[in-house]
Amino acid sequence: MIHSVQSNRSVLAAIGLAFVLTIGLLAPPVAAQQSSDAALPRVLVLGTGGTIAGQANARAGNAYDSGKVTAAGLIAAIPDMDKLARISAEQISSIGSQDMNDKVWFDLVKRIRAAVDNKEIDGVVITHGTDTMEETAFFLSNVLDTDIPIVLVGSMRPSTAVGADGPANLYEAMRVASAPESRGRGVLVVLNDIIHGARFVQKTNTTSVDTFRSPNAGPVGYVDTGSLRYLEPAATAKGPKYKLPDAPPLPRVDIVYSHANMDAAEVEDAVKRGAKGIVLAGVGDGNSSKGAIDALAAAAKQGVVVVRSSRVGSGYVNRNVEVEDDKLGFAVALDLNPQKARVLLELLIANGITDPKAVQQAYGQ
Numbered sequence: 001m002i003h004s005v006q007s008n009r010s011v012l013a014a015i016g017l018a019f020v021l022t023i024g025l026l027a028p029p030v031a032a033q034q035s036s037d038a039a040l041p042r043v044l045v046l047g048t049g050g051t052i053a054g055q056a057n058a059r060a061g062n063a064y065d066s067g068k069v070t071a072a073g074l075i076a077a078i079p080d081m082d083k084l085a086r087i088s089a090e091q092i093s094s095i096g097s098q099d100m101n102d103k104v105w106f107d108l109v110k111r112i113r114a115a116v117d118n119k120e121i122d123g124v125v126i127t128h129g130t131d132t133m134e135e136t137a138f139f140l141s142n143v144l145d146t147d148i149p150i151v152l153v154g155s156m157r158p159s160t161a162v163g164a165d166g167p168a169n170l171y172e173a174m175r176v177a178s179a180p181e182s183r184g185r186g187v188l189v190v191l192n193d194i195i196h197g198a199r200f201v202q203k204t205n206t207t208s209v210d211t212f213r214s215p216n217a218g219p220v221g222y223v224d225t226g227s228l229r230y231l232e233p234a235a236t237a238k239g240p241k242y243k244l245p246d247a248p249p250l251p252r253v254d255i256v257y258s259h260a261n262m263d264a265a266e267v268e269d270a271v272k273r274g275a276k277g278i279v280l281a282g283v284g285d286g287n288s289s290k291g292a293i294d295a296l297a298a299a300a301k302q303g304v305v306v307v308r309s310s311r312v313g314s315g316y317v318n319r320n321v322e323v324e325d326d327k328l329g330f331a332v333a334l335d336l337n338p339q340k341a342r343v344l345l346e347l348l349i350a351n352g353i354t355d356p357k358a359v360q361q362a363y364g365q
């Protein structure tokens with residue numbers, strides 16, 4: 001019985017795959033769906049890979065490989081996208097976002113800056129895996145200085161799955177990126193009818209299509225049937241934008257994960273590996289064992305920048321509660337989870353900001 005359910009699934013997945021391949025791979029590589037309506041906004045789609053571009057793999061019933069279909073192919077398979085915008089699509093990478101790296105980040109920034117400077121576009125959609133989407137969104141929000149909407153989108157089911165969520169998510173991302181009311185809202189993440197801001201969004205479930213949440217702030221809006229429903233007016237104030245070095249990599253920042261029965265070894269290993277900064281994924285309010293805190297204090301004395309965050313997943317990490325941050329020369333990440341705190345610390349160190357007080361100011365007070 002189970003066997004026949006799986007083979008039915010395989011047949012349906014094969015039909016889906018054939019659909020995507022037939023429509024997707026026949027699509028031109030750059031112009032995804034060309035509309036000649038000059039009144040429509042121009043949206044640049046940059047493909048990076050992810051499950052949204054995933055294809056079923058025969059190794060198991062639910063197995064797939066990320067990043068197999070191009071962004072142009074994904075767009076071509078969705079009817080009526082050309083009624084929303086004049087769309088062009090380019091492929092920056094074809095990877096699962098577990099492999100996301102500085103090079104792809106630098107390439108995205110370069111392409112978006114060029115398109116903005118040349119006034120080529122009114123919006124950007126980035127197709128991306130969900131595993132590290134929040135990190136890429138947060139990175140871009142800290143380096144790009146533009147009012148145009150930059151929207152990251154992905155899916156939890158591959159493009160060949162029964163009930164694939166990618167097409168609906170991509171269509172919604174296109175609605176968001178092409179809408180004038182999305183301007184001035186920074187970098188956004190769209191999945192499952194919800195619009196999140198780059199600072200607060202987090203992946204919270206390993207497999208559910210309703211995985212993205214903004215636990216410390218709530219979403220910034222919803223993609224409703226007829227309208228985009230933003231909960232607040234667009235912000236005019238912009239955060240600081242950090243400079244990028246001419247080429248990757250960014251300075252090495254490691255995350256040390258705190259746990260019961262912890263000693264100094266993980267912190268010492270990070271220092272030995274040459275980390276210029278360490279983010280503590282602390283227990284509770286960013287705490288750790290005496291051994292780990294002493295090792296962090298020794299690292300800070302040697303010039304390693306130390307930021308305390310939390311493994312908990314929501315809430316703020318506060319200064320000087322159970323750890324003497326002032327005395328030990330630490331900063332705290334406030335609402336930023338360890339993976340986002342790591343991105344910011346890479347940028348701070350790259351910009352020469354290493355003094356604990358200046359580092360704390362960058363995270364917030």
Ligand SMILES: NC(=O)C[C@H](N)C(=O)O
Nearest residue numbers: 050051096097129130131
């Ligand atoms: N749902 C996904 O996109 C997961 C995939 N591993 C990725 O991040 O590329």
